[in-house]
Amino acid sequence: MPRGKFTNHKGRNRRFTNPEELEEERKKEEQKKRWRQQQGMSSSEESEDEAAGDKKISEGSESGSESEESSEDEDAKGKGVSKLIEIENPNRVQKKTKKLATLNSTDLDAKPTLSRREREEIEKQKAxxxxxxxxxxxxxxxxxxxxxxxxxxxxxxxxxxxxxxAEQKEKDTAAKEKTAQTRKALGKK
Structure with missing residues (x-):
């Protein structure tokens, strides 16, 4: 055992129930159930709960696939207030298997539906x-x-x-006149 102020259960002795004790408890429960049925004291709810308990015990000894079905029965029964209030999760998607015979070739040939944004983008490009x-x-x-x-x-x-x-012509003519005047002044012809 660990020393100190804080101790936990990990260091203590563990007690396991014997299979014989479990069998005896099961037999006592069956006897109580039979006695209640004989006396007529059990209500419909108790009989349903006991029947579900019998199913769990019998299915526990069978294959694993049937044990999955029993877990679904447990979920259907509900725990706490959930059996009074039925709430379905809208976000939960249940997979549905489709058969090949039910599929139509027209479903495969149909255009895929576009999202709003994709449709708006295509319309924008066309415009x-x-x-x-x-x-x-x-x-x-x-x-x-x-x-x-x-x-x-x-x-x-x-x-x-x-x-x-026009300006270029004027410059050219002005340049010609100037060269002509300078030649004339120099005496060249």
Whole structure:
């Protein structure tokens, strides 16, 4: 045994029940059950509980798959207040097996359902492509404004080009006149 203020159960002697004692307790319970049935004192709830207990004992000796069924019976019976209030978990998904015969080929060929976000994204892309097509044809307000602006810019560039050409001609003529005057002044022809 550990020393000190705090002790736990791990260092103490352990007591195990004998299989004979368990068998005797089971027999006593069966005798009590029979006596109650003979006297008519058992209520329907007690008989159901005892019947469920008998099923558990008999199924415990059988295969493992049947023991799983008994655990489902225990869950169905409920513990505490759960037997009074039936609550179903909406988040629990129960797997349902489908047979090959029940599946239709039309179910397989049907389009997969899209989520709201996916549908909105596809609609957005379609609208954008439609707008680009109209814009290229010049049918949108923005396209008309762009074309008008482009026409104004082209006109301004043409005017600027003409002005530069005119200035260049003036410079050339001025340069020719100056060279002619300097030659004349020097006496060269």
């Amino acid at each position: 954008q492509a439609h707008y680009q097509k109209l814009h290229a044809e010049g049918k949108t307000d923005q396209a008309r404004a762009d074309l008008a602006r482009l026409a104004i810019i082209k006109q301004q560039r043409e005017d600027a080009k003409k002005r530069r050409e």
